[in-house]
Amino acid sequence: MSLDAATVRRIAKLARIRVDDAEVETLQGELNAILGYVEQLAEVNVEGIEPLSGGAQMALRARADVVTDGGIAEKVLANAPDRAGEFFAVPKVVE
Amino acid sequence: MSIFDLTIAGAAKALAAKDISSVELVTAYNGAVEALNPRLNAYITVTAELALAQARAADARIAAGEATPLTGIPLAMKDLFCTEGVRTTAASKILEPFIPQYESTVSGKLKAAGAVMLGKANLDEFAMGSSNITSGYGPVENPWKRAGSDAKLVPGGSSGGSAAAVAARIALGATGTDTGGSIRQPAAFTGLAGIKPTYGRCSRYGIIAFASSLDQAGPMARNVEDCALLLQAMAGFDEKDSTSAEREVPDFSAAVQRGVKGLRIGIPAEYRMDGTNPEIVALWEKGIEWLKAEGAEIIDISLPHTKYGLAVYYIVAPAEASSNLARYDGVRFGARVDGVDLIDMYERTRAAGFGPEVKRRIMIGTYVLSHGYYDAYYLKAQKVRNLILRDFTDAFAKVDAILTPTAPSAAFGLGEKMDDPVTMYLNDVFTVPASLAGVPAMSVPAGLSAEGLPLGLQVIGRHFDEETVFAVSAAIERAAGFTALPEVRAK
Numbered sequence: 407m408s409l410d411a412a413t414v415r416r417i418a419k420l421a422r423i424r425v426d427d428a429e430v431e432t433l434q435g436e437l438n439a440i441l442g443y444v445e446q447l448a449e450v451n452v453e454g455i456e457p458l459s460g461g462a463q464m465a466l467r468a469r470a471d472v473v474t475d476g477g478i479a480e481k482v483l484a485n486a487p488d489r490a491g492e493f494f495a496v497p498k499v500v501e
Numbered sequence: 502m503s504i505f506d507l508t509i510a511g512a513a514k515a516l517a518a519k520d521i522s523s524v525e526l527v528t529a530y531n532g533a534v535e536a537l538n539p540r541l542n543a544y545i546t547v548t549a550e551l552a553l554a555q556a557r558a559a560d561a562r563i564a565a566g567e568a569t570p571l572t573g574i575p576l577a578m579k580d581l582f583c584t585e586g587v588r589t590t591a592a593s594k595i596l597e598p599f600i601p602q603y604e605s606t607v608s609g610k611l612k613a614a615g616a617v618m619l620g621k622a623n624l625d626e627f628a629m630g631s632s633n634i635t636s637g638y639g640p641v642e643n644p645w646k647r648a649g650s651d652a653k654l655v656p657g658g659s660s661g662g663s664a665a666a667v668a669a670r671i672a673l674g675a676t677g678t679d680t681g682g683s684i685r686q687p688a689a690f691t692g693l694a695g696i697k698p699t700y701g702r703c704s705r706y707g708i709i710a711f712a713s714s715l716d717q718a719g720p721m722a723r724n725v726e727d728c729a730l731l732l733q734a735m736a737g738f739d740e741k742d743s744t745s746a747e748r749e750v751p752d753f754s755a756a757v758q759r760g761v762k763g764l765r766i767g768i769p770a771e772y773r774m775d776g777t778n779p780e781i782v783a784l785w786e787k788g789i790e791w792l793k794a795e796g797a798e799i800i801d802i803s804l805p806h807t808k809y810g811l812a813v814y815y816i817v818a819p820a821e822a823s824s825n826l827a828r829y830d831g832v833r834f835g836a837r838v839d840g841v842d843l844i845d846m847y848e849r850t851r852a853a854g855f856g857p858e859v860k861r862r863i864m865i866g867t868y869v870l871s872h873g874y875y876d877a878y879y880l881k882a883q884k885v886r887n888l889i890l891r892d893f894t895d896a897f898a899k900v901d902a903i904l905t906p907t908a909p910s911a912a913f914g915l916g917e918k919m920d921d922p923v924t925m926y927l928n929d930v931f932t933v934p935a936s937l938a939g940v941p942a943m944s945v946p947a948g949l950s951a952e953g954l955p956l957g958l959q960v961i962g963r964h965f966d967e968e969t970v971f972a973v974s975a976a977i978e979r980a981a982g983f984t985a986l987p988e989v990r991a992k
Contacts, residue, residue, distance in 0.1 A: 409868070421823065421867040422830070423860055424848035433864065436922055440865055443923045444812040444878070450885050457883030458890055460714045461700030461939035462744040469740060481602035485834035494832050499843050 408438050504529045505670045505991045509727040512673060513570045516563055523563070523573025526673075527556035527617050530575040533671045533991035534619055541989065543656075543666040544620035545580050545638045546588050555617040562615050570730050572615030577672035579663050580621035581628055582608040582718075583707040587618075591709045592626045592636040595835045595854025605707025606739045607676060607718045614734040619672055623662030626856045627826065628683055628711045631928040633661030634915065635858040643691060643912050644669035644987035648953035654912040657687030657928075663721050664691040670991040674722040674731050678708060680715045681814050682908075682932025685944035688721050689907035689957025692946045692985060694728050694974065695721040699965045700939035701746035703732075704739030712821035713744075715814075715936050725945060725975045729753035732967070748965060756968035761976045762796035764969065767900035771807035772931060774909075781906045781956065784948050788904055788958045791980035792973065800900050804892040809885050810934040811926060816869050816882035817937070822859075823866025829854060861922060886937050893938045897963045902973045905931050907944040907957035931959060941967045945974040946983040955985065 409417075414434045418425045425433065479492050488495040504526060507515060515521045531549045538544050552575060559573030583589050583601035590596045604612070612618070625635040632655040633641040641661045643654040645668065656665040660677030664687035667675050677684040679697035688695030696719045703718040710716060720731030733753050739745045768789060773782065793799055831837035831850035838853045840846035855863070869878035896903060909930055918924050935942040941964075944957040958977055962970035 413868075414864075417864050417868050417871070420871060421860075421863050422827075422844070422847040422851055423855065423863065424852040433861070436861055437865060437868070439921050439923050440815060440861070441868075443926075444816055444882075447809060447812050447816075447881050447885055450806070450809055450881075450888070452881065452884035452888070455884045455887050457880055458887035459883055460744065461717075461936075462714075462746070464701070464746065466743050467740075467747070478602075482833075484602050485599055487598075487831055487835070487837035496832055497840065497843050497846055 409434055409441065503992055505533065508723050509571070509574055509674050509730055512574055516573050517568065523556040523559040523617065524553065526573065527552050527575050530619055530671065530673070537669055537671050537989065537991060541642045541644060541665050541669055542639050543623055543641055543662040543669065543671060544577065545590055545592065545623050545662070547620040548587060548618055551587070552617050552619050559615045559617060569614040569734065571611065571734050573617060575617045575619050575673050576611065577620060577622040577663050577666040577675040578608055578618050579624055579660055579676050579678060581624060581678055581709045582676060583709065584608050584618070584621065587621065589621065589709070590638065591628070592624045592638055593854065593856070593859065594637040595829045597836055599834050603707060606704035606741060607708065607735045610734055610737070611676070616734070622666055622675060625659035625661065626859050627709065627822070628659040628678055628680055629822070629858050629862055630658040631682065631686055631925055633658040635856055637856055640915055641665045644989035645691060645912060645954055646988045653915045655690070655915055657690035657912065659683040660687050660721060664688060664693060667693055667721055667723065668987050669989055674720060674727055676718060676735070677721045678716055678718050679936065680712050680818060681936045682929040684719045684721060685932050685942060685957070685959060686908045686928060688944040689955065690912040692955030692983065692987065693721050693723060694725045694943065694945050694978070695719065696728050696732060696943040696967065696970065697936070697941065698732060698736060698967050699746070699941045701744050702736050702965065702967070704742040704745045706739055706741035710825040712818040713825060714821060715818060725971060725978050726754065726757050729757050729971055746965065751968050753967060753971055756971040757975045759968070759972035760795065761792055761973055764797045764902065764973065765800050765900040766792050766797045766973065767800050767802035767896050767903040769802050769804040769807065769896070769903060769905060771804050772905045774930070778910055780950050781909060784956050785904070785906050785958065788947055788977055791977055792904065795976045795980065802896045802900060802903070804896060804934065806885065806888045806892050807934055810889055810937060811930055813882045813885045813889065813937060814929070814933045815865070815926060816878050817886060819862040819866035820870050820879050821866070823863045823870065826859070826863055889934055890938045893940055902969050903961040904973070905959045905961065907931060907959040911950040911952065911954035911956055935961045940964055941970050943970050943974045945977050947977055947981045948983065949985055
């Protein structure tokens with residue numbers, strides 16, 4: 407399976423990364439090289455094999471459903487590129 | 502003997518005996534950082550004043566008789582661990598202005614043990630790389646040189662700044678993280694010991710996430726004993742990480758002394774790959790002989806899905822990364838580039854903030870998780886990952902540990918292996934399978950290449966059996982008698 411330029415643009419859009427036309431060509435070659443390499447997995451027989459999602463050899467723990475934190479708005483906002491009072495500020499979304 | 506010849510264990514003894522103070526030790530290291538870091542670029546942020554304040558506190562603690570083996574010991578902290586009040590970049594421009602308001606569990610445990618932080622060590626951007634050249638803050642120079650050549654070599658990656666700092670003696674030890682080999686390969690490239698513990702042994706809380714099902718913190722140091730001291734302080738259950746293991750932390754230093762008599766050591770046939778450097782194969786043979794001489798039993802084993810490890814890794818890790826790195830959008834933290842609307846701001850922020858390797862991996866991850874391709878790539882990779890885990894489970898029914906080379910070559914030159922991303926990825930061929938299975942693995946320096954560069958051997962153990970890994974690694978270390986030092990170092 408080989409990616410065309412339109413697909414590279416679509417992936418970039420999904421990934422929210424702006425790419426210019428010159429980059430599309432480079433990325434197309436590089437992404438196709440990686441996909442070409444991983445293609446070899448097609449030859450592995452995985453019939454009846456469950457997918458392994460994690461590295462932990464255990465079930466996930468559940469903690470008590472209680473509030474354990476809070477009241478740290480200033481810390482949460484300390485690294486905001488832009489803020490308005492106790493809110494993160496972004497460009498206008500609705501006209 | 503120079504103060505820089507002391508190991509962590511040696512410095513701890515000298516501190517306890519009041520032969521030296523932490524302020525003396527840290528002042529010497531601060532000076533060495535100032536002298537050598539402009540050249541090596543091992544640290545992104547130097548915290549000399551903080552280190553001195555911590556050294557004073559350590560001396561008071563030692564005087565009060567409340568010291569741990571790490572009290573007053575100067576360390577480098579990989580710049581992937583969030584450190585409260587100290588800028589943390591993940592070597593990415595997108596986090597250039599980021600000052601964490603909280604401390605990662607692992608760095609917090611080291612702090613609580615009284616360790617001193619010299620600075621935040623350079624790495625590949627978001628830990629994605631095997632050479633440190635993807636750092637947004639410039640590459641790190643390996644303090645080692647090929648005999649008769651002044652060419653700059655890479656320290657490996659992603660924990661390359663940590664590796665270069667310890668090798669050049671501008672840190673006494675360091676933290677690293679390992680997702681597919683990021684502790685073990687740089688340790689091998691710089692003549693250090695480094696261990697990736699079992700997945701779940703160290704908390705991931707506060708470590709900037711790359712691939713959450715693979716990321717593990719671990720120590721890098723001059724020898725196996727020092728790694729045991731560091732891991733002892735770093736490991737342990739943490740309720741803030743849902744994959745943290747609720748298990749007792751054993752006495753790793755005691756395990757270092759155990760010996761290998763009667764242990765069964767597996768030698769996997771599949772790690773003899775076509776075209777592997779004959780020097781690497783010869784060193785591996787030596788390692789086998791050393792362990793035999795120490796009383797271990799050598800058993801040939803098979804890990805049949807080894808050759809698919811890299812392909813699985815380069816689907817799973819980018820998939821997780823594309824999800825983890827979605828948070829860098831210019832809204833809550835990090836750099837922002839303004840745009841005409843919200844989407845435009847996201848796209849411009851991420852285009853400017855991420856380097857080429859990070860963009861590639863986010864895009865591969867986005868693709869393999871996208872509608873219509875998920876089953877063919879991601880689900881398939883997860884199934885093969887299970888087969889790789891099964892390979893190890895089957896092998897560990899017959900053996901107690903596995904011995905392999907750490908990397909397919911010695912350190913290479915800055916600018917080499919840059920033809921395409923896949924060539925660079927092949928560096929991790931021997932380290933990735935243990936990461937996918939979640940088992941502990943350690944690299945230990947075992948010899949020099951014909952060009953005079955360090956080479957490492959890798960010891961892989963069962964889940965949560967770092968003790969055997971330490972015992973086998975220490976036996977190799979004793980037999981190898983590796984005493985070579987890099988050209989560039991504090992003296």
